[in-house]
Amino acid sequence: MYFLYLDNQEDVTEIGLILNDIKLDSCSITDRTKLAECLLVEITQLFQKNKIQIKDLDGIVCFLGPSSFTGLRITLSTANALAYSLNIPISGAGGKNWLSSSLRKLKKNPSHEPLLPNYGADPNITTPKK
Numbered sequence: 197m198y199f200l201y202l203d204n205q206e207d208v209t210e211i212g213l214i215l216n217d218i219k220l221d222s223c224s225i226t227d228r229t230k231l232a233e234c235l236l237v238e239i240t241q242l243f244q245k246n247k248i249q250i251k252d253l254d255g256i257v258c259f260l261g262p263s264s265f266t267g268l269r270i271t272l273s274t275a276n277a278l279a280y281s282l283n284i285p286i287s288g289a290g291g292k293n294w295l296s297s298s299l300r301k302l303k304k305n306p307s308h309e310p311l312l313p314n315y316g317a318d319p320n321i322t323t324p325k326k
Contacts, residue, residue, distance in 0.1 A: 197254040199302070200239065201295060202275055204267040205259045211238050213246060214257075217299065221246050231270050239274075251282065255306065257298035258288040262316025269313065276310040283308070290314050 198220075203210040209231055212222030223242055225234050243250055258275045261268050272288075279286035285306035289297040301307075 198248060198252050199299065200253055200256045200275075200278070201298075202256070202258045202271045203295070204271045205261075205263050205294075209235070209267060209271060211235070211242060213242060213248070214299070228264065228267060231267060235270060235274050239278075250278075253278075253282060253284055255279075255285045255287065255302045257295065257302060258286070258311055259294050260288040260290045260311060261314035262290065265315055268315065272311050272313050279308065280310070286311055 197216060199214040201210075201212045201214060203212070207226070207228070209225045209228075210222055211224070213220040221242060223238050225231055225238060227234075240250075256275045256279050258272055260272070275286060275288075278284075285302055285308055287298045287302035287307065288294070288311040289301065291297070
């Protein structure tokens with residue numbers, strides 16, 4: 197079974213493939229200002245490099261936070277869109293063992309519900325200037 201994972205908990209976003217509970221391959225995006233434009237490109241290149249088609253994915257797992265607002269927003273919206281369009285389950289967790297926890301949840305109780313981020317704090321919304 198192939199799983200895509202997106203880990204956005206550090207200054208680097210890691211994108212990886214898991215095959216039967218073993219990390220198969222991964223790549224990283226180090227420039228957060230390029231995350232939105234590079235994420236799907238890196239995912240595509242990772243699949244091409246490993247000679248896998250995206251339709252072969254059995255699920256997606258993601259780090260849910262807390263982490264950068266923009267990083268979580270981009271990775272989770274991309275993961276949610278891919279899971280929805282491919283009709284595959286998606287799971288996520290936070291904390292130190294997020295990856296193993298997410299994979300366990302995905303296999304035990306596959307869900308197609310979109311993932312929501314944990315920003316680690318309440319929103320700080322400023323009032324608009326008139």
